[in-house]
Amino acid sequence: MRRASVQRQTKETRIEVELDLEPGTASSITVPNGFFGHMLEALATHAGIGLRLAAQGDTDVDLHHTVEDTGIALGEALAGALGERRGVVRFAHAYAPLDEALARAVVDLSGRGYFVWTLPPELEQAWVTREFPLTLVADFFQALADRGRLTLHLTVVAGRNPHHVAEACFKAAAVALRQAVALRDGAGPHSEIPSTKGTLAR
Numbered sequence: 001m002r003r004a005s006v007q008r009q010t011k012e013t014r015i016e017v018e019l020d021l022e023p024g025t026a027s028s029i030t031v032p033n034g035f036f037g038h039m040l041e042a043l044a045t046h047a048g049i050g051l052r053l054a055a056q057g058d059t060d061v062d063l064h065h066t067v068e069d070t071g072i073a074l075g076e077a078l079a080g081a082l083g084e085r086r087g088v089v090r091f092a093h094a095y096a097p098l099d100e101a102l103a104r105a106v107v108d109l110s111g112r113g114y115f116v117w118t119l120p121p122e123l124e125q126a127w128v129t130r131e132f133p134l135t136l137v138a139d140f141f142q143a144l145a146d147r148g149r150l151t152l153h154l155t156v157v158a159g160r161n162p163h164h165v166a167e168a169c170f171k172a173a174a175v176a177l178r179q180a181v182a183l184r185d186g187a188g189p190h191s192e193i194p195s196t197k198g199t200l201a202r
Helices: 034-047 064-082 135-148 162-181
Strands: 003-009 013-020 028-030 050-057 091-098 101-108 114-118 151-158
Touching: 003 064, 013 064, 028 034, 034 050, 034 064, 034 162, 050 064, 064 135, 091 162, 101 162, 114 135, 135 151, 135 162, 151 162
Parallel strands: 028 050, 114 151
Antiparallel strands: 003 013, 013 050, 091 101, 101 151
């Protein structure tokens, strides 16, 4: 069963994650910011995963610690659920539009955490809401890629509205992840690992 649970607690945050990679599993997400919760719901929905996530953090400081630590915990849960990564598709890419915004995500379940974030210069200092700068999207996916041990290239191809841009990014990443973690036809627990070096776990 491709499932994993992670609990992360620091002086700044407390995060609990239960992740199920099998489609059709219900999700429940509780975080201290409505927009971030909306993005996580979009991620779970379009990735086709079951996600039970509860996060608390020092939001009196700002949202950074909570968003980043959620990415860390979710990445660790993803790595745990993937195990040795036998039989996975591994490589995937997806585009997601939202009105004028367009995002592209390219994923490799490489066993190495690497994140590349590209967006138009005029959006580099944009804010989605008064509490949520667009840079937090990059912080979240940087943490997810690092702890999930995957390569993720996330590119904002076009966009004007920061809300649309952020949502397109989460949806594109979700669709690419859904494709990458899928099992190839006939794949099972003893399937080959899709790597010439024979491992994606280290």
